[in-house]
Amino acid sequence: MEIIETKKVAIQDIKELQKIGRQTFYETFASGNTEENMQKYLDEGFSIDKLITELNDTNAEFYFAMLDNNVIGYLKLNSGQSQTELQDKNSLEIERIYVLQQFHGKKVGQVLYDKALQVAKERNLEYIWLGVWEENPRAIRFYEKNGFVAFDKHIFKLGNDEQTDIMMKLKLTDN
Template sequence: MKKISIQKITLNDIEQLQKIGQQTFFETFSESNTEQNMTTYLEEGFSVEKLSSELNNENAEFYFALQNDNPIGYLKLNFGQSQTELQDDKGLEIERIYVLKEYHGKSVGQLLYDKAIAIAKVKNADYVWLGVWEENHRAISFYKKNGFIEFNKHIFKLGNDEQTDLMMKLKLIEY
């Protein structure tokens, strides 16, 4: 397998981000959700307007995993008030780590995850947290393997379907 690089995403990359965002979300969740709910979420959640706003937000960062300059996965981080919940300046949220299905099991997610942890340490975060769908067993075991523990739950709305996300946390600083 060719070397994979991690690169920060800018507004110039918005079309590639939209494409990989929609494709990876579809690959991950389409089997478990209605076509209508998927279509609605893909259109709204990955609209150019929404992605532009997120890319322009100084408290959010996106990164591509690239192979031969082609995005094969991506990462979205939130800091401070941009976090979807908690909004603690000592926390960093991993909002998304998504990898194209054909690259599952090839350590791409781990590379993106390692980048997130490195950034959290640079920003002096005390902990990293995330929400993961309770039915996404593959992701849950990945995060548990990396030391995350479940601390709460919240509701994620996909179209008209309310789904439960497990909230998981990893402490970076031991007191």
């Protein structure tokens, strides 16, 4: 069994981050969206300038999933003021877990999720939360299997299309 490892993304990994970000987003959402909306999002959401800003943000972290020195997926975590919604100092947001399609079903997402859980526990946070597209049943099942429960919804704009994300959270402490 090959070992999937995680590696914290540094500024010198930016081209690789852009590549994996664009490719996995496209593979995940292209079939459910117009080419125009996809292109707009890929150009804006994964521009080098935006990625530099995110990598330099002390409240945001990226981790690669590595297999044989190849990047096969990635994780983006946000804490504090960098969270997209709640901005609770006792929580950690999983903004993205994306895995190359050819590695779906090979536990890569679980490895990345376990990394997020480890980070949250090391910081003694109360809960982890995320938003998942309501039309992505595979991801919803994955989070439910890991103990997440839905608590709200919010709108995610992809180009000019407004889509509904289900917000889910996992409580880590009993206080």
